[in-house]
Amino acid sequence: MYNSPVLYDQSETIKEKLSFNDKRKKHLIIYDQKAAGDVKQALTAHSQEELNYEPFEIEDAIKLQDLRTLLYSQKMGTHLYIASNWDHAATVFAEATEAGFTEDEIQTVIYGPKRRYIYCMKCYHTSEISDGDEVQCARCDAYMEVGPFFSKVRKGYIGYPFIPN
Amino acid sequence: MFKSTNLDLFTFPFTNFKNKTYRYSNDLVALSEDKVNFMKITPEYKVQIKRKREMLEEQPEVRYQSFPHTMEMQWEFVELLIDLSINKYPEHFSVEKDGDQWTFTNHILGETETFIFGDESSLSLEPYDMIGRHFHNDFMLMVNRDDNFYLEVAQESFAALFSPNWNLGMSFNEIHGPVPFVSRDGVELTDRIRKFLLTIEPGAPRTRVNWNLMADRWDVNYETMDIWGPERDKVTAENAGKLVHLRVEEQWFIRMPRSNAILFVLDTQFLPLEDLVLRPEWLETTYFNLADIPDYMAEYKGMAPFLPQSVEYLENLMNSMKVK
Incomplete structure (x- = not known):
């Protein structure tokens, strides 16, 4: 759709650091190696809260088929967290909106420069x-x-x- | 540069003028019976159509944009324009319908358009582009979705600071953001108008008059900002009468009954300041209004570089008339 959201440097979904939205039933966290340490730390901090989460680590390159399968299999009430460099985030963001996520359901933390x-x-x-x-x-x-x-x-x-x- | 030559057909903008102080209203008002139909053939019709078509031919990417999924709405637009034109000017326009085979005749230009209604392969242009070339207005079609309006088709030749190419697909709020030269704090106003647009019903269009001053140019779009931006500085109190034009934009907001889209029609008219002598009461009203424009508004309207010269010109003109 022509008016699908696009990730750009001033996107509302971009946050300084990962913070879980406690109104959502499930938390899907897609991250790359640059963000791995922070993601693990955030999850440890919430370990007492029985957080329903699913982590997905991007290794060297994004395998689009795996990513799509993951995004399309999510149920209503899932909040998506993207923690990665700009290029990975742009790909995941585009695939997620294609799969039906709205900007309200996405949080993005960028590691490194924004394009x-x-x-x-x-x-x-x-x-x-x-x-x-x-x-x-x-x-x-x-x-x-x-x-x-x-x-x-x-x-x-x-x-x-x-x-x- | 066009100018209105029949002043009875010129929409003088400062009608809410009181006590020699500038008052500005953005309200969209209901239309009187004779104004519901926006069609207007002025003495400038032929020259405007010629120029509009030249621009569409020379700069198709700049002047016309559409999404491919808009064809059904485009045909609704064709039908609307043909109906309105015949209704107002049966002596100038006519249509013959043989089933889906339509023949539209523009008697002023001596032209005939023959096509199968609903079949875009029967035309060399898109339906909206074809019929729009018979009328001097700018036409923007905004689709109503999620309580907002999104620009999906636009044919534009005269509108200021608007670009079909840039604005395509934008919401009403997004389109009203970009005003160059100054950051604009118009969010609240834009949102008020957007909410008002939601209430417009088929058959009861609304109108609004916008105005500005233009320095020696009517075509002020983003694409040519590098040219007309600096040109505004060449206005003096001596040449303002010829160079500076009162630019009036009469706007219609029409709800399309089938698609529920809002058609936004602009009739842009120009009057050089020197021609205000033809209506002395307009001259005086314009002078008092322009002399009272707050700085922020002069900046936001892009007239700040030549407003003082224009006011001085009008003042001199009024004084010279008093002497006579």
């Missing part, structure tokens, strides 16, 4: 950008001011074109 994209209003190309308020389009070289608005359809922030002085 940021811009949509060039001159040539309609989406490209990755580094930090900073002003960038150049990777395709047409137009100078752009990074706007504050994000399009789920274009998967990037608006790039307002300007002519440098």
